[in-house]
Amino acid sequence: MSDTGMTPPTKPCPACGGTALTEIYRLDAIPVQSCILLDTEAEARDFPRAPLVLDFCADCGFVFNRAFDLAKVDYASTTEESQHFSGTFNRFAQELAAEVASLYDLKGKRTLEIGCGKGEFLQELARQTGTQGLGVDPGFIPERLPGADGQEIAFQREYFDPATIADTPDFVVCRHTLEHIPEVGKLMDDIAEVLKGRRDVGIFFETPDVRRVLDEGAFWDIYYEHCSYFTLGSHARLFRRAGMDVTKLYLAYDDQYIIQYAEPSTGRPPLDNEDDLAAVRTLAAAFPAKVAEVRAHWTKFVKTRHAEGKRVAIWGGGSKGVSFLTTNGLGPEVAQVIDINPHKQGKYLPGTGHLVWSPDDLPGTPPDTVIVMNPIYLPEIGAQLKSMGLTPELVAV
Numbered sequence: 001m002s003d004t005g006m007t008p009p010t011k012p013c014p015a016c017g018g019t020a021l022t023e024i025y026r027l028d029a030i031p032v033q034s035c036i037l038l039d040t041e042a043e044a045r046d047f048p049r050a051p052l053v054l055d056f057c058a059d060c061g062f063v064f065n066r067a068f069d070l071a072k073v074d075y076a077s078t079t080e081e082s083q084h085f086s087g088t089f090n091r092f093a094q095e096l097a098a099e100v101a102s103l104y105d106l107k108g109k110r111t112l113e114i115g116c117g118k119g120e121f122l123q124e125l126a127r128q129t130g131t132q133g134l135g136v137d138p139g140f141i142p143e144r145l146p147g148a149d150g151q152e153i154a155f156q157r158e159y160f161d162p163a164t165i166a167d168t169p170d171f172v173v174c175r176h177t178l179e180h181i182p183e184v185g186k187l188m189d190d191i192a193e194v195l196k197g198r199r200d201v202g203i204f205f206e207t208p209d210v211r212r213v214l215d216e217g218a219f220w221d222i223y224y225e226h227c228s229y230f231t232l233g234s235h236a237r238l239f240r241r242a243g244m245d246v247t248k249l250y251l252a253y254d255d256q257y258i259i260q261y262a263e264p265s266t267g268r269p270p271l272d273n274e275d276d277l278a279a280v281r282t283l284a285a286a287f288p289a290k291v292a293e294v295r296a297h298w299t300k301f302v303k304t305r306h307a308e309g310k311r312v313a314i315w316g317g318g319s320k321g322v323s324f325l326t327t328n329g330l331g332p333e334v335a336q337v338i339d340i341n342p343h344k345q346g347k348y349l350p351g352t353g354h355l356v357w358s359p360d361d362l363p364g365t366p367p368d369t370v371i372v373m374n375p376i377y378l379p380e381i382g383a384q385l386k387s388m389g390l391t392p393e394l395v396a397v
């Protein structure tokens with residue numbers, strides 16, 4: 001860190017080692033955790049903040065927060081990242097497990113999931129494929145997955161470290177974890193170490209796609225825990241540099257997530273959609289102006305309605321909601337934050353200190369406008385509001 005603590009010195013790209021880096025985004029002080037649950041409003045408002053400085057690597061297309069400090073994020077404490085309370089997300093996870101089952105015969109084989117969260121996906125994969133599973137995650141909570149830690153599935157409540165993985169896996173799963181890892185090149189080395197030179201293994205990664213974020217100026221998708229941001233191409237380049245072939249690569253979940261399969265290289269040629277570097281360089285160059293425009297739009301949207309005496313709510317008390325509020329300094333202009341996750345309700349959001357409401361609380365104080373933090377949930381949320389007899393203005397970011 002520099003003298004001011006605000007402008008860390010430039011370091012080489014953690015994905016490729018390149019030095020053709022350009023700063024494309026900067027926030028001076030955002031909450032260092034946006035999935036955390038706070039018990040009091042005061043605690044939530046006083047939550048630690050830190051700067052975020054996104055650099056773009058013109059050599060490989062990787063985007064990363066060069067001011068990120070992993071020590072500031074405590075994944076083992078009160079992280080609440082599980083999206084498994086949504087029917088939409090559950091169906092998606094089941095379909096993904098079915099796809100893995102169609103591509104790999106994992107019956108009786110060993111699957112390692114790096115960053116397994118609460119373990120729901122590994123449980124589903126074991127159910128569909130008959131694989132033995134080992135899930136590794138510092139935030140795993142045994143009580144939340146009763147009966148799962150047994151003969152077929154086991155969990156290690158810790159950060160992934162090749163030294164603690166007893167058996168070489170046949171299949172490696174890593175969903176929504178790579179974006180939390182600053183030294184992404186080192187993760188590739190760690191995976192290679194755990195595979196011990198085996199060639200007959202499969203790897204499955206799911207990671208948020210940043211191309212849409214760059215294209216749309218989607219600032220709510222940028223927050224402290226996400227220090228590493230990929231496109232299809234930069235994701236694939238990371239694996240190719242580590243001696244792997246990318247065997248399947250596409251966008252899923254309303255084009256929000258990168259789905260990538262890889263195997264130790266046998267020299268297969270790149271897939272068509274890996275070649276995105278020129279396009280992503282153009283998007284990165286346009287991003288500073290784009291994100292400023294989108295931030296101004298949403299600030300005006302909320303403040304105009306608030307000034308008219310309308311009750312504005314946001315639906316989604318996770319990272320996107322926290323980023324939406326804190327990035328633009330919105331406070332009392334947003335009256336309600338709604339989330340269907342019962343573990344979030346009654347708690348307070350870091351930064352602004354908003355209380356998280358249950359949808360069941362809404363009929364008494366109905367919102368005039370609901371801003372949905374993820375467009376994929378619009379039909380689900382629209383149906384739920386309608387079933388309660390509520391017809392607010394309903395929009396998605």
Ligand SMILES: [Zn+2]
Pocket residue numbers: 013014015016017018057058059060061062
């Ligand atoms: Zn790079």
